[in-house]
Amino acid sequence: MPPGTLQVHRDAITGTATAVIVLAVLLLVAALSGASASAQAASDRHNVLVIYVDDLGFGDTGVYGHRVVKTPHIDGLAAEGIRFTQFYAPSALCSPSRAGLLTGRTPYRTGVESWIPDDSRVHLGRRETTLADLAKARGYRTAVIGKWHLNGGLHMRDVPQPRDFGFDYQYGLAAWVKNASVADSTELPRRGPMFPDNMYRNNEPVGVTDKYSAELVSDEAIGWLQASSDPFFLLLTYSEVHTPIASPPAYLDAYREYLSDEAKHNPFLYYFDWRNRPWRGRGEYYANISFLDAQLGRVIGHLRDQKILDNTLIVFSSDNGPVTDAALTPWELGMAGETGGLRGKKRFLFEGGIRVPGIIRYPHRIEAGRVEHRAVTALDIFPTLAEWLDVDVEPRVPLDGQSLWPLIDGDSFERDKALYWSIPTPDGMEFAVREGPWKMILDSYGVPRHLFDLSNDWYEVNNLLDREPAIRERLLLAYRSIRRSVENDPLAAARKTSPR
Template identity: 30%
Template sequence: MNTFKLLFAGALLSASSVFVSAIEKPNIIVIYADDVGYGDLGCYGAEAIDTPNLDSLAKRGIRFTSAYASASTCTPSRYSLLTGEYAFRNKNAKILPGNAPLIIDPDKPTIASVLKENGYRTGLVGKWHLGLGLPTDPVDWNQEIEPGPKQLGFEYSYHMAATGDRVPTVFIEDGRIANLDPKDPVSVSYQTMVGDEPTGISHPHLLKSQADEQHAKTIVDGTSRIGYMTGGQSARWTDEEMPDEFLGKAISFIEENKDEPFFLYYAVHENHVPRIPHPRFRGSSGLGVRGDAVVQMDWGIGRIMETLQELKIAKNTLIIFSSDNGPVLYDGYYDGAVEMNGDHKPAGPWRGGKYSAWEGGTRMPFIVSWPGTIKAGLSDALISQVDLIASLAAIAGAEIPEGKSLDSQNLSSVLLGKSERGRDSLIQQGVNMEAIRKGNWKYVPPGEVRNRRGIGIFESDKISAPGALYYLPEDPMELNNLAWMYPAKVKELRSALEKEVGPVGGKRGKGGLGGAVDK
């Protein structure tokens, strides 16, 4: 009897150990690309660009075919991903200048703050573009900058303020400009010129690549930017070295936190303009600098995967890869992206790209991998990046404060490959327009779908009343408007869209809910 009790107790202990192992909090890495389209990866059909590491990640995990960014521009998508709230609910969540104040209320939960409260070490590396400081006071770049990532739950951060084509062209580490000489203070303006440094307009002969007028302000490292800046010479980045700088910081964060659960938001800058790949990647794609930047990004992701293997933590690390919006070829710099593109389809089979409400603007590559937990496969489940906070909280055993992140749905079973039932519907936010997808149907209200084609200015596709209705499985390019055939479906989808965004079909001013018309 005693022997039986001992065996029974041993069995209970063994079962308990298995249970604890099964619910152990995974490390979580969200890799967020910039302007990388659905068709830019080999695993999504690209033939002109080699992405072996992302292809391998997809082969071992789940590749989603109906996953969406919430918007077709960067700031709104990043806002939605971190907060679980559609960006159109925040009038300030539009494309921001580099000196904009923080647009996320520090009292609002984010993926970082929710996981931090549940025992995770949290880190941000890469692009930020959600504002810094208070709306009541201009940012003093020469002091500690707050509020910022730290106040939103990131215990460690190493990032740029906005984008590579905007000043200030410096890295910010834990709230302070890295390598700043206090005797050479930084000053930034988006309204008037500061200092006497050359600009792309006054000194075009100094440029590596010519740019349009918007991007022709202060020259840093041979590239003119949006906005004016002076000072901070020792802190300024070198474009070619930026990817390696971010990659090194991301790997260091992983190494330093390998013994405890961590969350890393790794927001790479590729392939946003200015596209200036490291020399070792020049010519690697055959598509010019835009394609080379994607190859460079893939190589960096491969180094992240190798690090996890070397540290023996790959099997307890959940990796999610996606992009913030659809692709764009010309975006202010005459870098040859249009001329070198050839037959490559950066948006894959979808219409449009960055800035537009077409599928190419928001339907994203989306890969989820967790070796030993997620079985390899393909999923057509409907999912939005706005769902990540609820889904990751569920996977980590964390709780979102009641009444917060209400747009986020817990689709953890979909992410883990245990269910094919995704969302019933989602909102797609373009520039000054929102559309809705419900099931296999998509409705675009009357108005103008803004898009950028080639090297021309923004062009618009005008949608007349009652709007446009598309059946996506048979019409991925959104060319066959079925609104006249299915008026009941139009009414259903328009009603559902207006329930979320308010009345549709009228004109909105520049910089409205959909984001700025310019960059």
């Protein structure tokens, strides 16, 4: 990596970005090193690809145990890298989880506590430093291609957008796939392929498209990669397997035996019109996972063809647990996510809602085919990348993750604080904390309701709250300590005094 340590942050008190300072340091390093040294440093920089998919469950891929779905490209990443069996999303919902991934900070710190509705003024706090900021501090070109969902819409002019968080380039949709020609049809039930018409490129509407979302995202990613040979940071965020699930006919045909007659005879039925109709089977869900896998495989294949795959640090994960066939809302109908038997699902703080696939591929430091059982979180990606890029971040701004390089390199790895989650949930269980094998779930008042020993009870069947009073009190203290830190977070305090 280039010599010297850089520092990047957005000031916690005044909110003034320090990009000018970073640029000055970069220029000074270049001047001292000389043009040839700088060119050599650029050639030594390895790329970063973070793949974050939507609602993919812990048990939704072949490598994580699905007995039907074929996911050769995801399985290949695991075979060539490290696969985590206890990898956690920052939240059980998409917007807060994405905020946590980008910042390394538990989502309540960042101003994003739940999913963000269309046209809402809720957004990721302007002063937050992101993964893209880290990469830009080292001179990388940066892009987010796919789903954003960290504000109320990519069309909004008065809320921060990807360009305000270190991204040079943006393509994709704000939240989920829409198609007005289908949604506004007077035919009932409504029908038509869900080609998204709500894509944006650099915050300008793309208009009508003629492909499904994942293919559009991969097309754009490959085009952006081809545009320059400079080192890159790419956040690739597929909207699959989030409803409305839509896949090309070839993928539906591959899982035809898992489709009911209803689905076979109505392949393009609009998902909101599934209510009170016969069960459609699991095939559409299975097809969408394989379609997603094939599309991310195209991007990986492009890197391989360009002979830069092994010089690219790849992180793959999902933003939260799946929507299972236990539908709680109309938009969940027809889904068939798998948690691998774990309790709960998307929107809940039991394991099924927050434990997700997690894979890192980087052959320069990671042995192929390694399986890691220690608990990690997507919050760890920010400090891991900061260390790898040799970029210091503002020490006054608390991080909730920690670098995974000691774990990856086989050194001693101990968490310096408990894992922590907070989200409004349908069952009122708003908080969770994990320390070692012990996990406690608390209600919205901070009252402990569940205590599990995950070393003996992954499936959270045996509530030990009354049988382990010492453990309960220890985790309660850890919860209170982290919650105080969140409530007194300097960036959150700055937003209250100067909201922007």
